[in-house]
Amino acid sequence: MKQQAPATERNREPIAEVLQSELPNSGLLLEIASGTGEHGFYLASRFPNIDWQPSDPDPDALASIAAWRNEYRGANLREPMAIDATSSSWPVEKADAMLCINMVHISPWEAAQGLFAGAGRLLRAGAPLILYGPYFEQNVETASSNLSFDDWLKARNPRWGLRDTADIDALAALHELYRTARYTMPANNIMLVYRAG
Numbered sequence: 001m002k003q004q005a006p007a008t009e010r011n012r013e014p015i016a017e018v019l020q021s022e023l024p025n026s027g028l029l030l031e032i033a034s035g036t037g038e039h040g041f042y043l044a045s046r047f048p049n050i051d052w053q054p055s056d057p058d059p060d061a062l063a064s065i066a067a068w069r070n071e072y073r074g075a076n077l078r079e080p081m082a083i084d085a086t087s088s089s090w091p092v093e094k095a096d097a098m099l100c101i102n103m104v105h106i107s108p109w110e111a112a113q114g115l116f117a118g119a120g121r122l123l124r125a126g127a128p129l130i131l132y133g134p135y136f137e138q139n140v141e142t143a144s145s146n147l148s149f150d151d152w153l154k155a156r157n158p159r160w161g162l163r164d165t166a167d168i169d170a171l172a173a174l175h176e177l178y179r180t181a182r183y184t185m186p187a188n189n190i191m192l193v194y195r196a197g
Contacts, residue, residue: 002067003036003060007102011186012042015101015132018183018191019043022128027096028053030122032085032115033103037065043099044077051076053092055083085114095122101132104168105150108159112171116194120175123196129177131192132185136164143188165192 023029026049034040034054044052054065054077065080083090085103098119104112119129134146146162153160169179172194181193 001063003064005036005038007187008036008038008042011132011189012039014185015039015191016043016046018185018193019047019099019130022097022130022181022193023047023050024096024127025049027051028094029097029099030092030095031055032083032098032100032118033057033107034065034080035061035102037061037068037080039101040065040077041068041072044072045074048074048076050097051078053078053095054080056080057082057084085111085118087114088117090118090122092122094124096124096127098123098127098129099132100129103133104131105133105135105153105162106160108157109163112163112168116171116175116177119177119194119196123177125196127196128180129172129194129196131168131194132189134162134189135168135192136162137190138164138166146188165190168192 028051031040031054034056040052040054056062062080069077081091136142150162176197177194178197180195183191185191
């Protein structure tokens with residue numbers, strides 16, 4: 001039931017450092033595409049005043065998230081809920097922050113569209129949507145490892161692949177979210193922070 005992703009141990013602390021600067025002091029954080037559940041397990045413990053809501057559309061992922069939650073000793077990590085980012089109806093009415101780690105490139109573009117549409121519905125003015133992963137950026141040389149990763153993703157599914165931050169910015173603006181920060185992260189990843197206008 002409980003799954004593990006090796007990259008989590010490498011990136012969870014750098015992610016936590018960014019969240020320290022970007023998250024509100026308290027409130028509900030909705031994590032979209034929580035995957036194994038390891039990030040929520042670790043980060044909820046780092047931010048005990050944040051009510052952490054993991055989610056995923058995949059039954060196996062939900063089972064893994066639940067298994068990690070069963071080992072959690074705090075009170076701020078909620079039971080996982082099934083959310084498909086492409087759906088126009090989510091079982092959450094509002095959130096004080098949203099986090100999405102490594103989904104945008106491992107899903108069709110419709111998932112990114114749904115993510116920002118959901119953020120537009122749920123986030124109050126000034127609340128953050130925070131993304132982590134590899135991206136193409138204008139005027140920034142793409143690492144060879146990211147180019148290879150993009151090829152590998154597209155070979156698995158032609159609708160997957162690294163996205164250009166300019167396209168993400170434009171998508172965000174459609175839902176009145178605007179980029180307020182960019183952080184360089186390990187292994188040629190970045191974190192992008194968008195806030196509701």
